[in-house]
Amino acid sequence: MPPAKKSRKLSRKDLNQLKEYGELDPFSNLGEENDLDDLISKAISRSGYGRLTGTPSLSKGKSKGHSHRGLAISKPLKASRPDAYSKLLNSLPAAPAIKAKRGVATSDDEAEESDSDARMDEDEDAPAADVGVEYEIDEVEHGAEDSESDGESEDDSDEADTSDIKDYMEKHVADDDSSLMHRRLAAVSQKEYTQVAVDEPLLGQAVLYSVEGQGVRPPNPDSINPRLAKPLQKLNGGKDLSALQQRLLGWFDQYLDVVYADRSFAKEDEITTAYALHAMNHVLKSKDLERRNKAKLSKAHAEGTDAGELRDQGFTRPRVLIVLPFRNSAYKVVEKLFKLASGGQDMNAPRFIKEYGPAGYEESVISKRKPDDFRKTFAGNIDDGFRIGVQLYRKTARVYTELYHSDIIVASPLGLRMVTGSEGDERRDFDFLSSIEMVIVDQCDALLMQNWEHVSHVFSHLNLTPKKDHGCDFSRIRQWYLEGTAQHRRQTILISDYMTPEIQAVFNNNCRSIEGKVRIKPVYPGAVTDVVAQVPQIFKRLSVKRLQSAADDRFAHFTDHVFPELQKSAAGDKHTLVFVSSYFDFVRIRNYCRDKSCSFAAISEYSTTSEAMGARKSLYAGELGFILYSERAHFYHRYPIKGIHNLVFYSLPEHPLFYTELLNLMLTSNDETASPELLSCTALYTQYDQLKVERIVGSQLASQLLTGERSQFTFA
Secondary structure, three states: OOEEEOOOOHHHHHHHHHHHOOOOOOOOOOOOOOHHHHHHHHHHHHOOOOOOOOOOOOOOOOOOOOOOOOOOOOOOOOOOOHHHHHHHHOOOOOOOOOOOOOOOOEEEEOOOHHHHHHHHHOOOOOOOOOOOOOOOEOOOOOOHHHHHOOOOOOHHHHOOOOOOOOHHHHHOOOHHHHHHHHHHHHHHHHHOEEEEEEEEEOOOEEEEOOOOOOOOOOOOOOOHHHHHHHHHHHHHOOOOOOOOHHHHHHHHHOEEEEEEEOOOOOHHHHHHHHHHHHHHHHHHHHHHHHHHHHHHHHHHHHHHHOOOOOOOEOOOOOOOOEOOHHHHHHHHHHHHHHHHHHOOOOOOOHHHHHHHHOOOOEEEEEEOOOOOOHHHHHHOOOOOOOEEEEEEEEEEEEEEEHHOOOOOEEEEEHHHHHHOOOOOOOOOOOOHOOOEEEEEOOHHHHHOOOOOOHHHHHHHHOOOOOOOOOOOOEEEEEEEEOOOOOOOOOEEEOOOOOOOHHHHHHHOOOOOOOEEEEEEEEOOOOOHHHHOOOOEEEEOOOOOOOOOHHHHHHHHHHHHHHHHHHHHHHHHOOOOEEEEEOHHHHHHHHHHHOOOOOOEEOOOOOOOHHHHHHHHHHHHOOOOOEEEHHHHHHHHHOOOOOOOOOOEEEOOOHHHHHHHHHHHHHHHHOOOOOOOOOOOEEEEEEEOHHHHHHHHHHHHHHHHHHHHHEEEEEEO
């Protein structure tokens, strides 16, 4: 153990006794699961009754500003301790700040810059990244503290009054031990919400999940940090916030969890500006609060007074996590963050522009025959394995900072998974996610076409108690971090083109803000209204007993009814395309058809260009019975498949635009010899495909198809 710096003489016997009971060396009794558990549990035991667990205090009569607080860990407290030890413990000051080198998790290749970043960062607010660990015992006078706290009840010292805080952000993150807060925590933990329909003519259908009857609050009186006013106006082209941005920020600024399922490329610039502004606003307000508290502590130290508890930090520095699918999306968002942080100046980061910018990936290289949304999605760098740290330094932003020295992390799910790893990985690290106060997931529809399991993995590792201290100052850590309720203070924002069961699952299980949550989706007119081809569209509802058996029941219907028809048509009209939304279903059908020795071809996202082209030519020439076509293949390639006479949707596509495109291919790219009477379309669905059916047939007709007496409907 490093030697203690003593401004007050303590005997060797006293120091050994402190070390023996684990108070001088917080790492003397480390648990195998978490290095900080014992340290934090000792801190909470000394601060009085734990807010959530009712842990009894070991030392009474501490001042209101005492800094020994922490997470209530369910471990047995040490029993009897010598009187001499108790007296010695009472003579000690607040828990010393532990300075240690930060973790090893880094953004893309920033190792050569991390050392200089850390040194420059010391001038700001981050703790110093010293290699050694030092513990300091200072001399303080406790007589005044004891006499002041003797007449004060324990509950009053823990109770935090937040009624005078006007800014919603400061009120949201403030320590609050009121009975209302306990009721809110209990409600969100048990998923007890009151659903309220909110009139949103601009955004669509909004359903508010209210906690303890809070409802919709008036606009935030202290909404935007003054530093962002001019940069925002310049970023918006000299204009004020648009109506869409105002409505979105109105929901964001209440610190509700938000799901917005009406994203489009026409709205992309407005939406990204709105959440970039919200993220930057949150970080700047947090840093301003830290500076004010730091000034109070300095003033109190100079005057020899007690500034009280000033808690404004987390275990680690990163506060905002923005999850995006591709580097081209990250480039747009980071560029907006930079302009907001540096007064609207253009970014001057050659390395970032080279690795994330559009140079060499111009949209013109994409075929003009591709749909407009495809050209915009895949224009630029579409690498999906990246992570980059953004640090606010003075009046600008810096990129490629080490993750533990960053204020905002912009990353893809795969890029984060490369660091967080899997169970058993020796070098896995996810402590940098322990203090995330805001997570924004944009383009969820594109992330669903990658690997949604990585997104779920990220959410499962947010706001966990870190394995190491990473130089945190326990006297400044907010109480709800120490108590393990940070997930209820985290704001989650999910933005997608449409709603899916996966997004709904995150909304149900991972969106647990104490402020409540809101789900916004549009009223769908129906993709069938955009179909130009005169093709009879038959929708067949399958009888499914329960959700768990839906996949098996669908496959059984396919093998018993659809597949025999395919074999019959193979003898005559060999121009059939079978569209499969799920890749697992795609593999299952492909293997079944191979076992039956069918004449078919399979096109997935893993098929080579030559394989896909050969299958398309064979279908057009009538040399194949049918083609299996996955939704991911259509998302990544948009193959113009010609010669389709019969279209079978084994499962409806997630994106309604795909339904329209495939049907219109039967007319615009079909061979001239096929008459309209030979064209047909059959779509299979179950009562659990509510979201897909609503997007394709429209919000008004969806309920009829899902719950009507008939099981077959035809659109012509």
